[in-house]
Amino acid sequence: MTKLRVAVIGCGSIAKYRHLPEYALNPNVEIVAVCDLVKERAEEAAAKYQAKAYTNYETLLQTEKLDAVSVCLPNYLHAPVSIAALNAGNHVLCEKPMATSREEAAQMIEAANKNNKKLMIGHNQRFVSSHQKAKQLIEKGEAGKIYSFRTAFGHGGPEGWSVDGKDSWFFNKNQAFIGAMGDLGVHKADLLRYILGEEFIEVGAFVETSAKEDTDVDDNAVFILKSVSGVIGTLAASWAYTAKEDNSTIIYGENAILRLEDDPDFSLIVQYKNGEVVKYELGGIQSNEEGGQTTTHVIDHFVEAIVENKEPLINGEEGKRSLEVILGAIESVESKSIYQLER
Structure with missing residues (x-):
């Protein structure tokens, strides 16, 4: 061809x-x-x-x-x-x-x-092996009803990654629009929508610029999210995880807890209510750190x-829905209230 x-x-x-x-x-x-x-x-x-x-x-x-x-x-x-x-x-x-x-x-x-x-x-993040496996297990009902989650994506900041270092556009609100929320938080909003297989309907957020100097974008953000079926959880995005990157997600279900990218050796660990533990050795998550996985798929x-x-898999409609979670978080911060997302 x-x-x-x-x-x-x-x-x-x-x-x-x-x-x-x-x-x-x-x-x-x-x-x-x-x-x-x-x-x-x-x-x-x-x-x-x-x-x-x-x-x-x-x-x-x-x-x-x-x-x-x-x-x-x-x-x-x-x-x-x-x-x-x-x-x-x-x-x-x-x-x-x-x-x-x-x-x-x-x-x-x-x-x-x-x-x-x-x-x-x-x-x-949708293409990471542990994330895809977790989605399959949840769809099959392995975890039972999903109650809650917590997810985080944080590292020391884009200055270590961007070609422009500390002068990067990431720190300029006119060019970046938002900071850690847009760099990292939107990834996790997209991931959770994908793994849970449902939309979020409410978001509350706290956002700070506390770790970086000479910038007017957020470097720490924490969201509280609620899905259509009532799954609630937290999403943290940060440029202030200075010692080590965190890219973990934990999902709490009726029959099991799924730990994704939360262990140095096993990318997915499923802890069942009956005491059984299954550890999956799957391909590593992509990272910006030295030796990080290079193929994103x-x-x-x-x-x-x-x-x-x-x-x-992530067409314009999907990208827009994940963006709307972030835009809702901004509205929540500005109004100091829980923001209702469009269904």
């Missing part, structure tokens, strides 16, 4: 360590162009992957004949660039959070539908969705 002609817009860390190498490993893909405002960054990526370098995404979209585009830009550019790429006739894989408002997210979905193109949001899934003409 003819290879998919792909461009990556934005050559920061997520493109450098995830999108570009994973596209390069996919036999169905040819990376034809890369784009970054920093010319040297674009040229470095172009040289590595034998692609053409651009510093203007509009020029790239007008010039190149493409099949698909990855949008790896600061959050405030996700919607406009994704919409431009969709309107230029390309399938789009956009990093999370998909947009900075419900309106932007809806416009992205509308552009995908109008142009009959795939829109996928890069929520990689996001790229392969996106390419497969295009090649086989099927809907991606």
Whole structure:
């Protein structure tokens, strides 16, 4: 088959360590162009992957004949660039959070539908082995009725990951829109929706900027969430877990407790009420730390969705629902009340 002609817009860390190498490993893909405002960054990526370098995404979209585009830009550019790429006739894989408002997210979905193109949001937590296994066990009724959960995603902050370090757009509210909530919290909102198989209807949140200096975005956030069936739990997102990353989720059910990514040796441990304990050795979770898992499966899934003409697991609608949990948390903080999410 003819290879998919792909461009990556934005050559920061997520493109450098995830999108570009994973596209390069996919036999169905040819990376034809890369784009970054920093010319040297674009040229470095172009040289590595034998692609053409651009510093203007509009020029790239007008010039190149493409099949698909990855949008790896600061959050405030996700919607406009994704919409431009969709309107230029390309399938789009956009990093999370998909947009900075419900309106932007809806416009992205509308552009995908109008142009009959795939829109996928890069929520990689759904592809982690322990998370998929937990979803299967819950669906099979292994845990019985689910009562509660707690989930956390935290590390020392994006300055250790971003190519711009402490000067990263992550700390600039105009570009990032939100901090740890958008960087990490939206991942866990998406994951919980996926594992529990239901939507959240209420959110209450506390948000602080307490660990980072010279920034106006949140670096610590804690949500209390309630699902349609009455499952309640907490979600923590933080850039202040300074000693070690935490990416764990614990689900409390009638017959069992599921511990996901909570143990150094076993990615899933199921503790049954009758005393039985089952430990699963599954593939490790993706991490930004040294030696972290490099394959997110996001790229392969996106390419497969295009090649086989099927809907991606995290399409625009799914991305929007996960974003709405975060937007609801912001409303909760501003109103100092529990926010009712749209059903």
